[in-house]
Amino acid sequence: MDHDALLTADRQFLWHPYSSFNNPPPVYLVERAEGSSLQLADGRVLIDGMSSWWCVLHGYNHPVLNQAVKDQVDKMSHVMFGGLTHEPAIELAKTLVRITPAGLNKVFLADSGSVAVEVALKMALQYWRSLGQPNKTRMLTLRNGYHGDTFGAMSVCDPVNGMHHLFSEVMPSHLFAPSPACGFTEPCTDENIAAFKQLIEDHSNTLAAVILEPIVQGAGGMKFYSPDYLRRVKALCQANDVLLIADEIATGFGRTGKLFACEHANISPDILCLGKSLTGGYMTLAATLCNDKVATGICNGEAGVFMHGPTFMGNPLACAAANASLKLLLEQDWQARVSEIEQQLKKELAPCQSYASVADVRVLGNIGVVEMTDTVVMAEIQKAFMALGVWIRPFGNIVYIMPPLIITELELRKLTSAICRVLADGEKYLGSALFSNG
Ligand SMILES: *Cc1c(COP(=O)(O)O)cnc(C)c1O
Numbered sequence: 420m421d422h423d424a425l426l427t428a429d430r431q432f433l434w435h436p437y438s439s440f441n442n443p444p445p446v447y448l449v450e451r452a453e454g455s456s457l458q459l460a461d462g463r464v465l466i467d468g469m470s471s472w473w474c475v476l477h478g479y480n481h482p483v484l485n486q487a488v489k490d491q492v493d494k495m496s497h498v499m500f501g502g503l504t505h506e507p508a509i510e511l512a513k514t515l516v517r518i519t520p521a522g523l524n525k526v527f528l529a530d531s532g533s534v535a536v537e538v539a540l541k542m543a544l545q546y547w548r549s550l551g552q553p554n555k556t557r558m559l560t561l562r563n564g565y566h567g568d569t570f571g572a573m574s575v576c577d578p579v580n581g582m583h584h585l586f587s588e589v590m591p592s593h594l595f596a597p598s599p600a601c602g603f604t605e606p607c608t609d610e611n612i613a614a615f616k617q618l619i620e621d622h623s624n625t626l627a628a629v630i631l632e633p634i635v636q637g638a639g640g641m642k643f644y645s646p647d648y649l650r651r652v653k654a655l656c657q658a659n660d661v662l663l664i665a666d667e668i669a670t671g672f673g674r675t676g677k678l679f680a681c682e683h684a685n686i687s688p689d690i691l692c693l694g695k696s697l698t699g700g701y702m703t704l705a706a707t708l709c710n711d712k713v714a715t716g717i718c719n720g721e722a723g724v725f726m727h728g729p730t731f732m733g734n735p736l737a738c739a740a741a742n743a744s745l746k747l748l749l750e751q752d753w754q755a756r757v758s759e760i761e762q763q764l765k766k767e768l769a770p771c772q773s774y775a776s777v778a779d780v781r782v783l784g785n786i787g788v789v790e791m792t793d794t795v796v797m798a799e800i801q802k803a804f805m806a807l808g809v810w811i812r813p814f815g816n817i818v819y820i821m822p823p824l825i826i827t828e829l830e831l832r833k834l835t836s837a838i839c840r841v842l843a844d845g846e847k848y849l850g851s852a853l854f855s856n857g
Contacts, residue, residue, distance in 0.1 A: 422448060422460050422461060425448055425460075426446070426448060429446060429448075430443045444797075444798060445798055445801075445802075447459050447461075447805075448460035448461070451479075451480070452467070452479030452480060453478075453479055453480045454478040454479060454480070454825060455467055455478055455479075455822065455823055455825065455826045455827070455830045456479070456830075457479075457810055463805070463808075464808070465805060465808055465809055465810040466808060466809045466810065466826075466830050466833050466834055467479075467809075467810045467822070467823075468809055468810060468811045468820030468821075468822055468834045469810060469811065469812055469820065469821070470696070470700065470821055470822060470823050471700055472695065473637070473669045473674065473695040473696060473821060474695045474696050474698075474699075474700030475696070475699065475700030475823045476672060476673075476696045476699045476700060476744060476747075476748060476823055476824055477699050477744065477747050477748070477823060477824060477825055478823045478824075478825040478826075479700075481699070481747075481825075483743055483747055484699055484701055484740055484743050484744060484747070486743075487739050487740060487742065487743030488701060488736060488739060488740055488743075490739070491507065491735055491736050491739035491740075492736060494735075495735055496734075496735065496736045497731065497734055497735060497736065498735065499730075500528070500728070500732040500733040501728060501732075504733075505733070505735050505738075507735045507738035507739045507741075507742060508528060508733040508735065508738045510738075510742050511526075511528070511706075511738045511741050511742055511745075512526040512528075514742065514745050515693070515706060515708060516708070518678060518679075518745075518749070519679060519691055519693075519708055520679060520681050520682065520686070520687035520688070520691070521687050522687045522710040522711070523687065523688075523691050523708040523709065523710055524708075524709075524710060524711055524714070525708065525709050525710075525711070525713075525714040526706055526707075526708050527542075527706065527707040527708075527709075527725070527727070528704065528705075528706055528732055528733040528734075528738070529694075529704075529705040529706060529707055529729060529732070530703055530704070530705065530729050530731050530732070530734075531567075531694065531703050531704075531705055532567050532668040532692065532694030532695060532705050533566075533567030533568050533569040533572045534567075534569065534705060534729065535668065535692040535693065535694050535705035535706060535707045536566045536567045536569070536571065536572040536575075536630075536666060536668075536692055536707075537567075537569055537570075537571045537572060537727075538692075538707040538727050539628075539630070539664045539666075539690045539692050539707050539709075540558065540571045540572075540575075540627075540628070540630070540664075541571075541725075541726065541727055542690055542707065542709055542713055542717060542725065543558075543627040543628035543662050543664060543689075543690065543713075544556060544627055545717045545720060545722065545725065545726065546627070546662065546713050546716040546717055546720075547627050548720060548721065549716045549717055549718075549719055549720025549721065549722075550716055550720075554624065554625055555624070555625060555626060555627045555661075556591075556625065556627055557591075557593055557594060557622065557625045557626050557627060558574070558575050558591075558593040558594070558626070558627060558628055558629070558630055559593065559594045559595075559596065559615075559618055559619055559622065559626055559628075559629045559630075559661070560575045560593060560594070560595060560596070560629065560630050560631055561595065561596050561597070561598055561599065561615075561631050561632075561636065562577055562578075562595050562596070562597055562598040562639075563577050563580070563598040563636045563639035563640045563642060564576060564577055564598075564630075564631060564632060564636060564639050565577065565580070565581075565632070565636070565637055565638035565639040566630065566632075566666050566668075567668075570586075570589070570590060571591075573586065573590065574590045574591050574592070574593055575593055575630050576639070577595075577639045578595060580638075580639050580640075580815075594618050594622060594626070596614050596615040596618050597614050597615075598636065598639075598640070598642060598644075599611060599642075599644035599645065599648045601644060601645040601647065601648055602643065602644065602645060603634070603643040603644060603645060603646070603781075603783060604645075605645050605647075606645065606647050607645045607647035607648040607650075607651055611645070611648060612648060612651045612652075612655075615651075615652065615655065616651075616655055619655050619656070619659050619661060620655075620659060623659035623660060623661060626659070626661045627661070627662060628661060628662040628663065628664050628689075628690070629652060629656050629661055629662070629663050629664065630664040630666060631649075631652065631664075631665065631666065632665075632666045632667070632669065632670065632680075633649050633665045633666075633667060633670060633679075633680040633681045633683070633684070633688075634646065634649065634670060634675055634680035634681075634683050634684070634783075635669065635670050635674075635675055635680060635783065635786065637669040637670070638669075638814070640815070640817065641781075641786070641788045641790070641817045641819050643781055643783045646683040646684035646685075647684070649681070649683070649684035649686060650684045650685070650686060653684070653686040653688075656689075662689040662690060662713065663686075663688040663689050663690070664688060664689065664690040664691075664692065665679075665680075665681050665688035665690070665691050665692070666692045667679050667680055667681065667691060667692060667693055668692050668693060668694035668695050668705065669695055671693045671694075671695070671696065671697070672693075672696045672697070672745075672748060673748065673753050673754070673757050673784070673785075673824070674696070674757075674784050674785060674786060674821060675783050675784040675786065676754070676757050676758065676761060676783065676784035677784075679691075687710070689709060689710050689712065689713050690707060690708070690709045690710075690713060691707070691708040691709075692705065692706075692707050693705060693706045693707075693708070694706070696744070697741050697744070698737055698740040698741045698744055699740060699741075699743070699744030699747070699748075700823075701737075701740035701744070702734075702736065702737045702740055703737065704734065704737035704738065704740070704741055748824075751824075753824060756824050757784050757785050757824070760784075760785040760822065760824075760826065760831065761782055761783070761784055761785060763828065763831055763832075763835070764782045764785070764786075764787035764820075764831070764835065765782045767831075767832060767835035767836070767839070768780050768782065768787050768789060768835055768838065768839070770839050771789050771838065771839055771842050774842050774843060774845055775792075775845075775846060776791055776792050776793070776842065776844075776845030776846045776848075776849055777789055777790070777791060777792070777842060777845060778790045778791060778792045778816070785821050785822060785824070786819065786820075786821045787819060787820050787821070787835070787838075788817060788818070788819040789817075789818045789819070789838060789842060790816055790817055790818075791816040791817070791818065791842075791845060791849065792816070792849070793816055793849040793850055793851050794815055794816050794849070794850040794851075795813050795815075795816060795818065795845075795848045795849060795850065796848055796849075796850055797812065797813055797814070799847075799848050800813055800818070800841060800848040801813075803841045803848070804837055804838075804841055807833075807836075807837040807840060807841070808833060808837070809833060809834050809837040811834070811837070811838065818838060818842065820834050820835075820838070822834065
């Protein structure tokens, strides 16, 4: 099929994330991806600022990751995990237990981030049931959170961004504390934590767990909040007998400058969700870790087992990619690399701060965010970025990048200068401007 026929068939048959067949969004055909670049079928080469939604750590088409997957495929690409096991899964579990915050000793391998969240929620529910407190079924979470698209995960996403009203008849209703108002470098005052404290104290009898994204609220607004807030949440969970679930699906594996964002606050959750860059972006795999308290509690309960077991659980190919990716990450001075990217992002995005359409510029680790004063019209702004040779996909009023670790100084400059150039007249892309022009 030629280029146009392929795109016509795409529009006819394929859903894309959050897409419509009535008004299909533009999509671009990718032929190859290499290092930090996407090569489109029309010959264009774009520097990728998105790491394919936080996944790609070491760049595309990495020889070491390619080899790891090739070696594994020649042995077996999949076997069932019920009653069978294999070295790639065992090696991965050992590594994850070693590198994650202390006490997280048990690993459940799941197929995607959303499933890892479902597993975490089910662990919390089964834990309290096992302990003879079946009334502890609700979750407490934060506004502006994002935890995935399946039902359990969706029920703890921001009620507005997550469009809860569409599903309200069939979705459990949980508790939402305001998004933390204290920034990353600020202390958390009594006032900052007051609403959260009130909710957890008022509802501790029915609360199973608090679930949150530590330090960085990702898809719900790219907000960075105070480690002090997270420390206080952990203390309140302990004081009120509520489990803490940390969703590090986006923040894990160095993105925030620490291997895991919980380390900024020096806390360990009861349950931890990992995903996205776990395989270096090679394939879908996620993991839910829990501490011995949760594991023992569940296994001593009525069911005697944890009630979950996906068909593709512990997929050997994905585990092999994860092992190779983690080895690449841990064998390099990744902290220095993230810090270099952080310094460059801070310096080169700073000019945006003075633009009329820009509300805020913030950088943490290798995450660079420019918050606009209003929602941007994605299709339009994306075209402007593509004309400058970069792939940047904003959402809402957020223009952001989180490049892979292998990005060069020049490639990163191409991304930051494209952001500065396009946002210098960012008003053109604001929804309010475009909608008022019809
Ligand atoms: C992306 C994401 C998820 C969902 O992961 P999927 O692999 O898309 O199902 C959950 N939580 C957070 C914080 C995420 O960023």
